[in-house]
Amino acid sequence: MRTRRFRTVLATVAALAVVGLAGCGGEDSTGTQPGNANSGVTGDVTVFAAASLTESFTKLGKDFEAANPGTTVTYSFAGSSALATQINQGAPADVFASAAPANMKTVTDEGNGDGTPTTFVKNQLVIAVPKGNPGGISGLRDLTEPDVKVALCAEQVPCGAAAKKALDAAGVELTPVTLEQDVKAALSKVKLGEVDAALVYRTDAKSAAADVDGVEFPESAGAINEYPIVVLKNAPNKPAAQAFVEYVLSDPGRAVLTTAGFQAP
Amino acid sequence: MPQLDTTVARPRPAAPRHRPRRVGRIPLALLLPALLGLLFLVLPLAGLLVRAPWTTLPQRLTEPGVLTALRLSLLTATLATLLCLALGVPLAWLLARIEFPGRRIVRALVTVPLVLPPVVGGVALLLVFGRRGLLGSWLDTTFGVTLPFTTTGVVLAEAFVAMPFLVIAVEGALRGADSRYEEAAATLGANRWTTFTHVTLPLVAPGIAAGAVLCWARALGEFGATITFAGNFPGRTQTMPLAVYLALETDLEAAIVLSLILLTVSVAILATLRDRWISAP
Amino acid sequence: MTVDLTVHAARQRVSEPLLDARLVVDRGGFRLDLPLTIDSGEVVALLGPNGAGKTTALRALAGLLALSDGHLTLAGQVLDGPSSRSWVPTEQRPIGVVFQDYLLFPHLNALDNVAFGPRRHGLDRRQARRQAADWLHRMGLAEHARRKPRQLSGGQAQRVALARALAVDPALLLLDEPLAALDARTRLDTRAQLQRHLAEHPGATLLVTHDPLDALVLADRLVIIEHGQVVQEGDAATITAQPRTDYVARLVGLNLFRGHARGQTVLLADGFRLTTAEQHDGDVFVAFPPSAVALHPDRPAGSPRNTWPAAISGIQPNGDNLRVQLSGPIEVAADITPLAAAQLHLVPGQRVWAAVKATETRTYPAAPA
Numbered sequence: 021m022r023t024r025r026f027r028t029v030l031a032t033v034a035a036l037a038v039v040g041l042a043g044c045g046g047e048d049s050t051g052t053q054p055g056n057a058n059s060g061v062t063g064d065v066t067v068f069a070a071a072s073l074t075e076s077f078t079k080l081g082k083d084f085e086a087a088n089p090g091t092t093v094t095y096s097f098a099g100s101s102a103l104a105t106q107i108n109q110g111a112p113a114d115v116f117a118s119a120a121p122a123n124m125k126t127v128t129d130e131g132n133g134d135g136t137p138t139t140f141v142k143n144q145l146v147i148a149v150p151k152g153n154p155g156g157i158s159g160l161r162d163l164t165e166p167d168v169k170v171a172l173c174a175e176q177v178p179c180g181a182a183a184k185k186a187l188d189a190a191g192v193e194l195t196p197v198t199l200e201q202d203v204k205a206a207l208s209k210v211k212l213g214e215v216d217a218a219l220v221y222r223t224d225a226k227s228a229a230a231d232v233d234g235v236e237f238p239e240s241a242g243a244i245n246e247y248p249i250v251v252l253k254n255a256p257n258k259p260a261a262q263a264f265v266e267y268v269l270s271d272p273g274r275a276v277l278t279t280a281g282f283q284a285p
Numbered sequence: 286m287p288q289l290d291t292t293v294a295r296p297r298p299a300a301p302r303h304r305p306r307r308v309g310r311i312p313l314a315l316l317l318p319a320l321l322g323l324l325f326l327v328l329p330l331a332g333l334l335v336r337a338p339w340t341t342l343p344q345r346l347t348e349p350g351v352l353t354a355l356r357l358s359l360l361t362a363t364l365a366t367l368l369c370l371a372l373g374v375p376l377a378w379l380l381a382r383i384e385f386p387g388r389r390i391v392r393a394l395v396t397v398p399l400v401l402p403p404v405v406g407g408v409a410l411l412l413v414f415g416r417r418g419l420l421g422s423w424l425d426t427t428f429g430v431t432l433p434f435t436t437t438g439v440v441l442a443e444a445f446v447a448m449p450f451l452v453i454a455v456e457g458a459l460r461g462a463d464s465r466y467e468e469a470a471a472t473l474g475a476n477r478w479t480t481f482t483h484v485t486l487p488l489v490a491p492g493i494a495a496g497a498v499l500c501w502a503r504a505l506g507e508f509g510a511t512i513t514f515a516g517n518f519p520g521r522t523q524t525m526p527l528a529v530y531l532a533l534e535t536d537l538e539a540a541i542v543l544s545l546i547l548l549t550v551s552v553a554i555l556a557t558l559r560d561r562w563i564s565a566p
Numbered sequence: 567m568t569v570d571l572t573v574h575a576a577r578q579r580v581s582e583p584l585l586d587a588r589l590v591v592d593r594g595g596f597r598l599d600l601p602l603t604i605d606s607g608e609v610v611a612l613l614g615p616n617g618a619g620k621t622t623a624l625r626a627l628a629g630l631l632a633l634s635d636g637h638l639t640l641a642g643q644v645l646d647g648p649s650s651r652s653w654v655p656t657e658q659r660p661i662g663v664v665f666q667d668y669l670l671f672p673h674l675n676a677l678d679n680v681a682f683g684p685r686r687h688g689l690d691r692r693q694a695r696r697q698a699a700d701w702l703h704r705m706g707l708a709e710h711a712r713r714k715p716r717q718l719s720g721g722q723a724q725r726v727a728l729a730r731a732l733a734v735d736p737a738l739l740l741l742d743e744p745l746a747a748l749d750a751r752t753r754l755d756t757r758a759q760l761q762r763h764l765a766e767h768p769g770a771t772l773l774v775t776h777d778p779l780d781a782l783v784l785a786d787r788l789v790i791i792e793h794g795q796v797v798q799e800g801d802a803a804t805i806t807a808q809p810r811t812d813y814v815a816r817l818v819g820l821n822l823f824r825g826h827a828r829g830q831t832v833l834l835a836d837g838f839r840l841t842t843a844e845q846h847d848g849d850v851f852v853a854f855p856p857s858a859v860a861l862h863p864d865r866p867a868g869s870p871r872n873t874w875p876a877a878i879s880g881i882q883p884n885g886d887n888l889r890v891q892l893s894g895p896i897e898v899a900a901d902i903t904p905l906a907a908a909q910l911h912l913v914p915g916q917r918v919w920a921a922v923k924a925t926e927t928r929t930y931p932a933a934p935a
Contacts, residue, residue, distance in 0.1 A: 101534040122535075169434070174517060176534035197434040198516025199523075201530060205512070212408075213417040214433050468630050469669040471656040473734060474686035483682070487673040 061260040062090035066112060068103040069095055070119030070247070072143065072203060075227050076280035077117070083276065084267045091260055099202055100124075100178065107132055107252065114261035117249040117268070119143075120178035124248040134255065137248035140268050141282035143221045144244050145179070145186055146234035148210045155216050159237050160192045163217055171209045171218040174199040179206070182243040183219040189242035207232065221245070226281035246285065330548070337545055338538040345542045350519055350528065355546060358525040359554075361436060362504040365443035366451075369500045372444075373451040374493060378481065380452070381459035392456075399449045406445055407513025414441065414514070438515035439522050443504035450499040458492020459485070498555060505551055584608075584770040585738055588636035589626045591619075598622050598794040599636070604738070604770035611773045611785030615813055619794040620774045624740050627772065628663055629656035640770075641737045657686070659738075662731030666743040668723050670715035676702060676726045677711040683734035701729040705763075721752040728763060739764075739771045745780055757783055778817045782806070790814055808930045809853060820853045821898045824932055832929065838895045841871040841924045849932040856889060858926035859900035862919040863910060872922040878914050881907070888912075892920055 065084075069077050074097045081093035096103065096113070100123035107113055108130050116133075117140070118124040124137050149157050155168060163170050173180030180199065187194065197215060200206040206218040211231045225234030249268060251261040267273050274284060338345070345351070379385075380392055398406055414421040414432045424430045432438045466488060470480040486493070508526040515522040517531070525547045532540040583603035591598040598619040604610045614620050625631040627638065629645065632653065638646040640661075645654045662683070670679050680698035681691075689697065702711050705725040715723055724744060731739060744760060745753050761784050764771050775781050781788050782802045790798045790805070790813070798810045809815040815822030825834040827846035833839055840852050860866075866873060876894035883889075888907050890900045900920065902912075910918070 099534065105533075105537070171516070174531045174534070176531045196518070198518050199531075200517060201512055201527075201534075208408075209516070212411050212415060214411060214415050463669075465665065466669055466671060468628075468656070469663070469665060469671075470682070471630070472628055472659075472661060472663040473683035473730065474657050475682070476657050479686065484671060487671075490673075 061088055061257075061263045063257045063260055064092050064094055065114050065257055065260045065264045066094045066096070067115040067117065067264065068107060068111070068113040069097055069115075069117040070100045070103070070123075071097050072119050072221055072223060073097065073117055073247070076223070076277050076282065079280075080268065080273055080276045083272060084264060087267070087272075088260075088263060091263075093264065101126070110254075112254075112256055113252055114255040114257055115249065115264055116252055117247065119245065119247055120181070121246055121248055122178070124250065127252075128250070132253050133250040134253045134258070135251065137250040138265070138269065139246045139285040140249045140273075141247045141277050142244050142285055143223055143247065143282055145182055145219050145240040146222045146225050146236050148207055148218045148220045148225045148228070148232045149216065149235055150210060150213060151231055151233055153233050153235065157217055157235055159235075160187065160190050160194075160239055164192060164194045168217060169215040170194055170196045171198050171200055171206045171215040172196040173203055173206050173219070174201060177202055178245055179203040179219070179221060182245050185243035186219070186237075186239045190237075190239035192239075221281075223281035244283075247282075333541050333544055333548075336538070337541050341538075342542060345539065346546070350523075351543065351546065353520050354523050354525050354528040354543070355550065357436070357439070357520065357523065358505055358547065359550070361439045361443055361524060362501050362507075364440045365447055365504040366497055366501040368440060368444045369448045369451045369504075370493070370497060373448050373496075373500075374455055374486075377452045377455035377459055378485070381456045382464070395452050396449050398446050403446055403507065403509030403511075404513050407442060407510035410442060410445060410510065410514040414438075433514060434516045434518065434522060436515075436521055439511050439524060442510040442514040443507045446507050446510050447500040447503040450503050451493075451496040454496030454499060455489065455493050458489040458496070461492070462488045498558070502551065502555070505547070582642075585627075585640050585772075587627070587638040587640075589623050589638065590633055590635035591622050591626055591631060592634040593622070596622075596794060598626075598791075600789075600791060600794070600796060602772075602789065604772060606770060607768055608787065609764050609771040609773060609785045610787045610789055611775055611781035612789050612791065613775060613778065613781050613817065614791040615776065618791045620776070620791065621742065622794075623791075624663075624742055624772070624774050627738065627740055628661055629654065629659050660734075660736055661738045661740060662734050662736030664724075664727045664731045664739075664741045664744050667747050668715075668727035670718075670723055670726055670730070672715050675712050675714050676707060676718065676722075679715070679726055680730045680733050683730060687734055698729070698733060701733050702726070705729045705759075719752070720748045721756045724748065724756055725759065728760065732763070732767065735769075737769045739767055739769060741771070741773045741775075743775055743777075744773070745777070746775075760784060790817075807928070808851065810851065810932070815853060820855055821859070823852045823896065825850065825852065827929060830924070834896065836895065838874075840922075840927065842927045842929045843925045844929045846929050846931065850929050851932050852927055852929050854922055854927045856899040856901040857887075858922050859892075859898055860921045861890065861900055861902060861906070861910060861912075862921065865919050866921055871924060872927075874920055876918055876920045878912060878916050878918060880914060881912060892918075894920070898922075 067077065067081070077095060077097075081095065085091055085093055100118045100120055103116065104118065104123040104126040107116055107127050116124070116127055118127075124133075127133055128137065147157060147160070147163070149155060155162070157163065157168070162168065172183045175181055175184055179202070198209065200209065203220050203224050207220050207224050207228055209215045210218045211228060222234055225232055249265055251258065251265055255261045278284065376395070380388065380395070401409070411418060411433060413419050414424070416422065416425060416431055416433065421432060424432070432441060462485070466484050467480050470484045475483060506526055507524070508530060511522070511524060512527050512530070517523050517527045525543060529540050529543045529547070532543055584606045585602065585604040587602045589598060589600045589602060596619070600619065600623050602610070602623070612620050612623060622631065626633055626646070633646045633648050635648055637644065637649075640659070643654070644650065644652045645659055646652070671682065674682065677695060677698050680701050681694040684694040684697045685691065699708070699711060702708055705728065707722060707725055707729070710718060710722055715726070718726060724747070728744070745757055748756055757780065764784060773781065773784055785802070787801055788799065788805050789796060792811060792813055798805055798814050805814060806818045809818055809820055809822050812822060823832070823834055823840065825832040825840070827842070827848060827850040829845050829847070830842050831839055832842055832850060832852050842852055874895050876892040878890055879893045880891035881888055884901060887901045887903055890902060890907075890912065892898050892900060898920065912918075
C-alpha cells in the first residue's frame with residue numbers, strides 16, 4: 021500500500037515535470053498518437069479485461085504508461101461474464117474490455133457504459149494441437165476420427181459459442197471428451213497431452229507457441245469473435261479511461277494486439 | 286431457570302452479585318460472536334433464496350441437464366466417500382496406532398490436499414494419472430485404462446480433495462479412543478485384524494461417521510480438481526458445481542436454482558442420516 | 567493349541583508349578599525383578615505401593631510388555647524367553663485378564679462381551695453365546711445378558727468382566743485391582759462372590775492389588791514388592807504376624823522397628839531403646855499394634871518402661887477409633903477412642919507422653935541385610 025502510494029506521488033511529480041518541458045518545447049506530437057504527453061491525464065486507470073487479453077493488454081498498458089507519464093494502469097483479468105457481474109455490482113472500474121458482445125451487453129443494458137462500446141479487435145478460432153502436430157490434423161473433419169480426443173469450451177463461454185458456430189457452419193458433428201470452463205483450460209489440456217486437439221482462439225495458440233501449434237481452418241471465418249471496449253459510466257478517472265481506450269484504438273495499440281494474433285476489426 | 290431463582294432468592298449477605306452463575310445466563314462475550322458467526326454463515330444462503338426465480342422454478346427444475354448433473358454429483362460423492370473410507374480409515378489407524386519414523390511428516394503430507402488449491406490438485410492428478418502421467422501412461426498401455434474425462438476420474442478428483450477430512454476426523458477419534466480396549470481384546474484371543482474390525486471400528490464409529498459426512502459434503506461441492514482432472518461433459522463428468530459455474534457464465538438465475546437444489550438435497554440427506562444414527566440403539 | 571489341553575496337561579505334572587517365571591523388565595531407571603511361581607488352583611496376591619511394579623508385572627505376564635530378561639513359562643510352554651528369543655503374542659497366550667475398570671466393550675451387550683473370547687477361540691456364534699450364557703448364569707447375571715455395559719451397576723460389570731476372562735478357560739487368570747472401582751458396600755458382596763469363583767478356577771490366579779484386605783481374603787499366598795523387588799512373601803498369617811518392611815507393617819496395621827537386640831532391650835538405629843517381652847540376640851524386628859500405644863498428658867508414673875515424649879502430627883478416623891500419628895524419637899501410630907481424644911483435648915502439634923507395655927511387643931529375627 022505504502023510503496024504503491026509512494027510510486028503514484030513520484031509519477032505525479034514526474035508528470036508535472038514532463039508537462040512543463042512539453043510546454044517549453046511546443047507541439048511535437050503526431051496525430052496518430054493520441055496518448056501523448058499533451059493529453060495531460062494522470063492517475064490510476066482500472067481496466068477490467070477478458071482473460072484472453074492478459075498478455076497483450078499487459079504489454080499495451082506499459083506502453084500507455086510510458087506515453088502518459090503519471091498514469092498507472094491496474095488490471096483485473098478474468099472471465100468476461102464474471103467481470104460483467106462485478107461491474108454491475110458496483111466494482112470501481114474505469115474501462116471494460118470484453119471478449120464477447122453478449123457480456124458487454126449485460127453491462128450496457130444496466131446503463132453502466134458511458135457511450136457506445138467500440139469493437140477494437142476480432143479473434144478467430146484455430147485448432148490447437150501438440151507441437152509438431154503429431155496427429156497430422158489439418159481441418160475440422162480430422163477431429164471426428166474416433167481415436168482423436170477433442171476439448172471444446174463450454175457453450176456458455178464465448179470460445180465455446182464460437183466453436184459451436186464454426187462446427188455448425190462446417191456441418192461437422194463431433195463429440196468432445198470435455199467442455200472446458202474457459203479457453204485457457206482447453207488449451208492446457210492440449211499442453212498436458214490429455215487431448216489431441218482443442219478449438220481455441222488464435223491468440224491463445226500463439227501465446228502457447230512453445231507447446232502448441234495452431235492449425236487454421238476456413239470455417240473459422242463464420243465464427244469470428246468481436247471484442248468490444250467501453251469507458252464505464254461510474255469510472256473514477258474518466259479522462260484517463262478515455263485516453264486508455266483511445267490508446268487501444270490507436271496505431272501503436274493495434275500493433276501490440278495484432279502481434280498477439282488478434283485481427284483488426 | 287427455577288434453579289437460578291432459588292440461587293438469587295437465597296439470602297447470602299457475604300456473597301454479592303459477582304458470584305459466578307452456573308446456569309441460565311449465557312455470557313454476552315460468547316453469545317454475540319456466536320450469533321454473528323451464524324449470521325455470517327447463513328446470510329449468503331438468504332441472498333440465494335431472495336434472488337431465486339420462484340415463478341419459473343418448476344420448469345427450471347425439469348430441465349433435462351439438472352437431474353443428470355444432480356444424479357452424477359450424488360453418485361460420485363458417495364463413491365468418493367466409500368473410496369476415502371476404504372483407504373482413509375486404515376491410514377488414520379496407521380497414523381494413530383503405529384509408531385514409525387517420519388510419522389509427523391506423513392501426517393503433514395495427509396493435509397496437503399487441504400492447502401493445495403483444488404485446481405492445482407487437478408493438475409497434479411493429471412501429471413500422475415493423465416494420459417502422459419507417471420502412472421496414467423502405464424495404466425493406458427498395460428490395461429487400456431484412461432482416467433481423465435471419465436466418471437472414475439471425477440471420483441478420484443473428489444476423493445483426493447475430500448480424503449484429508451476423513452483421515453483427520455478418524456485419526457482424532459482413534460487417538461481419543463481408549464487403546465486399552467484393544468489390549469483387552471488381545472487378552473481374549475483377538476489378533477490385530479479382528480481387534481480392528483470387532484473393537485476399534487465400533488468404538489470410533491461416531492468419529493468415522495462424522496468424518497464420512499465431512500468427506501461427502503466436501504466431495505459434493507468439489508469443483509476445481511474435478512473440472513481440471515475430469516473435465517466437464519454432461520452426464521459423464523459434469524457434476525452440479527460444474528453446472529453451476531457454467532450457468533453463472535450466462536444465466537445467474539439458473540446458477541442460483543442449481544445451487545439451491547444441491548443445497549436442499551444434501552441437507553435433506555444429511556438430516557435423514559443423522560436421524561437414523563440418533564434413533565439407532 | 568487349546569486352553570483346555572494345556573490346563574489338563576499341567577495338572578498331570580502336579581510337581582511343577584503351573585506358572586514359573588522370573589519377570590525382569592528394565593524401563594528407564596526402573597527395574598522389575600520378580601521371581602514368581604503359581605501352582606494350579608493357587609491364588610497369589612501381588613501387593614505393593616503405587617509404582618512398585620505390580621502393573622508392569624501383570625502386563626509382562628499378559629504379553630502387553632516384553633521381558634528384558636528372565637523367563638516366563640506357563641503350563642510347560644515358554645511364553646517369553648529373551649535368551650531363547652521365544653515370544654508368544656498376547657492373543658495366543660492361555661490367559662484371562664480382569665482389568666481394573668473392566669474395559670467391557672461398550673458396543674456389545676453383556677452376553678456378547680462374554681462370548682467374545684470363546685468366539686476368538688474357534689467356537690461358532692451359537693456355541694459361543696451358549697457358553698457365555700452359561701457363565702452369566704453362574705455369575706447370577708442371566709437376566710442382564712442383553713444389557714450394555716453402561717446399563718450395568720459396578721458390581722454387575724465386575725462379574726461380567728470376570729465371566730469374560732474365565733470364559734476362555736485360561737491357564738492363568740490375572741486380576742488387576744478387581745474391586746478398586748467399587749464402593750464399600752458393593753465391594754463386600756462382590757469380594758465374597760469373587761472368592762467363590764476364584765476357588766473354583768482350576769488354573770493359576772494372580773491378583774494384583776494394593777488393598778491388604780482383598781489380598782488376605784482372596785489369596786492363598788502373598789507376594790509383596792517394593793521398587794520392583796520382592797520384600798516379603800508367604801501366607802497371610804506369617805506376613806500379618808511378622809512384617810519385614812514399613813510398607814508391609816502399615817499394610818497390616820503394625821508399628822515396626824528394626825534394631826539390635828540384647829536380651830530384652832532392642833537398640834534402634836537412632837539410639838532409642840525399646841524394652842521387649844521376648845529375649846533375643848542380634849538383628850531383630852520389633853512390632854506392636856497402634857492399639858498398644860497409650861497417650862498421657864503428663865509423664866506416667868508406673869509400670870510401662872517404654873515411655874517417651876512425642877508430638878501429635880496428625881489425626882484421622884480409623885473405623886470406630888481415631889488413629890493418631892506421633893513424631894518424636896520414634897514415629898508411631900496410636901489408636902485411641904474418640905472419648906479419650908476428647909478428654910485429652912488432642913489437637914495436632916500438641917505434646918503428649920506415649921507409652922507401650924513390653925508385653926504388647928513382638929520381636930522376631932531379621933534376616934541379615
